[in-house]
Amino acid sequence: MFKYLILINPLGFMYGSAGAFLSPENLVGRSGSKFPPEAATLSGLFFSVNQAQKLWDEEQLSNNLYVAGSFWAEWENPEYFYVPIPWTKIIAENDSSEWEIRNGQWHNNNSKLEPYYQWQRINFWNHTAEEIRSNGYAEKSPWQFVSVLHPHLKDDERCTLKIDDAKGGLFLEYSVQLDPEYCLVYLSTHALPDGWYRFGGENHIVEINSFELPDDSPILELLRQPIQDKFALITPGVWGSNRLSQRSPQNEFFPNHENIQMLTDKPIPYRYRVGDRKTKRGRLGRGRYAVPSGSVYVLEQSIGKPWWNWDEKWFPKEGFSLKRMGCGLCLPIDIKRY
Structure with a gap:
């Protein structure tokens, strides 16, 4: 079973994935954005750290490491992190509804209601949509995308390509700013030493802390x-x-x-x-x-x-x-x- 929460605090902006190629004839929006990083990114970090510090036997780590995520939480209360709201619960800003099964078919009393919130506190998992909304335990994502428009760079040096080069043009890239009161959260069977690491596709610097879940944690009870x-x-x-x-x-x-x-x-x-x-x-x-x-x-x-x-x-x-x-x-x- 998972034993730790891996808490990740971006030190500044994080990479949010590249958008599509831009040219005067082809201007697109945030088509390729992706955040937060998948659990595979954290798994790769474990093996990278282990190569440098030899914390575990490599075969043992390969056979026993499990990670899951990504979630997010308040820094002051990481144990009760936020998870995606099930699709059966529709939580709008001032109203809520839930899907039911009637005569073998999905039914919703308010089919026009659109979800305003995407995340809920995990310790309120079994509560109704209205209880979650009225108690303030539903939230929107605590990050925002910031666009960066830049030209292609040469493969062997950080200089821009000439306009007549085959790869000339602009790239639209999105960095992500996470509210400093929150952190990204992943479940893990292993703990990483606290410190600063390079994390994500662009190797941004993040601060990582490992939080051990007690055996009687209500989160572990829910997962069991x-x-x-x-x-x-x-x-x-x-x-x-x-x-x-x-x-x-x-x-x-x-x-x-x-x-x-x-x-x-x-x-x-x-x-x-x-x-x-x-x-x-x-x-x-x-x-x-x-x-x-x-x-x-x-x-x-x-x-x-x-x-x-x-x-x-x-x-x-x-x-x-x-x-x-x-x-x-x-x-x-x-x-x-x-």
């Missing part, structure tokens, strides 16, 4: 609850074979996968880079489509086990099981059925 026939994802879920993405696990280990009711949005890109431990080089980034966080599953049969005890055969294997990066981490939910 067995998943029955209804659950919601709090991290993106990558299902299917190693070559094909699906909306749910497609093998005999998942009960009646052909009769699943879902509330979800369109798939999201899920990319990460896999390193080669023998050559110490990074391999080409892997790309898949993931079911977004907040998606809700309703099964015909109960699973009866918490996510932590799910068989790793349920998850695609890209050199290692994606369960090690918190793929599809989920919590049980209640849905009214008539």
